[in-house]
Amino acid sequence: MDIAQFIERSIGQWRSQRSVHHLAFRHFEEVISTIEIVALVPDSQEVLDLCQTHGVDPQLIVHPFRxxxxxxxDWDEAEVVEGSTVLVPVPDTDCPNQGKLLRDQGYAETIPAIGQYRIGADGVFVLHTPYDRAMAEEKIWFASEHIRFRVSLIKTSLGSGVTTASFSSEVRSLS
Amino acid sequence: MDIAQFIERSIGQWRSQRSVHHLAFRHFEEVISTIEIVALVPDSQEVLDLCQTHGVDPQLIVHPFRxxxxxxxDWDEAEVVEGSTVLVPVPDTDCPNQGKLLRDQGYAETIPAIGQYRIGADGVFVLHTPYDRAMAEEKIWFASEHIRFRVSLIKTSLGSGVTTASFSSEVRSLS
Incomplete structure (x- = not known):
């Protein structure tokens, strides 16, 4: 599976059930959310802007999406958490199963970020994103056409410790 | 990494934080537990009994453990869930990264079970165990020497649907 196929399968609306484990405190957090993934036109302004920010040739990108x-x-039921980010894959020219993932806003810090992705032989998408004071590692895989899972780890900068681990079950909304 | 190395790294006591997602109901369950993994002597009676139950030559087994x-x-705080199971790996003779895993009691049903395991190039241990009315898929991997993660899926017998997904963060007890 290459990145274009992986994103193609991900397009749509997903109901997400997410558990966050704060390891030091053995604390649980639960989040219910709706995720929408839509394809973007490669020459749309927001995609071109992101390429320019990171100095990437727009000819090299594949299947950008929002x-x-x-x-x-459950920490604060009154608060609705919402957001949106543009993501642009840039496959390595010599190895199409891996490459860079540009985004205009990261998970761990709200600044533009560049991650390194790799899709394994088992179809698992793995993404490493370095931030100033932390590193995020994300694994996403499909259990079936309509169910995907995501494990996200926030590690210390050196990558030796894990401060937060989260698990999302994402079920496609067919309605 | 082969199965002996994987089990060697797993020996010890672990504090586990586990979230269960019941997908149809978008229900969360939280479980805090202590897990203890100890090596067993290959010719101990409980190991030999399990080999006999499954008709496996005890010469072929590697690193049995309990x-x-x-x-x-959090569903019923008064109830303490506890249990214990003997596990016996039987690597394939032609491919040491995969094989059978015998156990005297399964997760999904309390009967003896045989699972098929495989350790990928990325060090992730993957186990498939068929049961009468369900199939369990488990992935376990180490983030560091003292942190491991586990994703368990309970699938319908045909493997197309996932009824329950759970995620465990396991941190080694160093005390």
Missing amino acids: MSWQGES | MSWQGES
């Missing part, structure tokens, strides 16, 4: 989410955490 | 757990679910 991910939006809206959710509720 | 896993015990004691935990509390």
Whole structure:
């Protein structure tokens, strides 16, 4: 599976059930949200802007997309968490199963970020994104056409410790 | 990494934080538990008994172990969930990264079970165990020497649907 196929399978609306484990405190957090993933036109302004920010040739990109989410955490039920980010894959020219993933806003910090992705022989998408004071590692895989799972780890900068681990079950909204 | 190395790294006591997602109901369950994994002597009676139950030559087994757990679910805080199971790996003779895993008690049903395991190039241990009315898929991997993660899926017998997904963060007890 290459990145274009992986994104193609991901396009749509997903109901997400997410558990966050704060390891030091053995604390649980639960989040219910809706995620929407839509394809973007490669020469749309927001995609071209992101390429320019990172100095990437727009000819090298594949299947850009926008991910939006809206959710509720059990930490503060009154607060609705929502956001949206543009993501642009840039496959390595010599190895199409891996490459860079540009995004205009990261998970761990709200600044533009560049991650390194790799899709394994088992179809698992793995993404490493370095931030100033942390590193995020994300694994996403499909259990079936309409169910995908995501494990996200926030690690210390050196990658030795894990501060937060989260698990999302994402079921496609067919309605 | 082969199965002996994987089990060697797993020996010890672990504090587990587990979230269960019941997908149809978008229900969360939280479980805090202690897991203990101890090596067993290959010619101990419990190991030989399990080999005999499954008709496996005891010469072919590698690094048998016992896993015990004691935990509390937020579904019923008064109830302490505990149990113990003997596990015996039987690597394929032609491919040491995969094989059978015998156990005297399964997760999904309390009968003896045989699973098929495989350790990928990325070090992820994947186990498939068929049961009468369901199939369990488990992935376990180490983030560091003292942190491991586990994703368990309960699938319908045909493997197309996932009824329950759970995620465990396991941190080694160093005390």
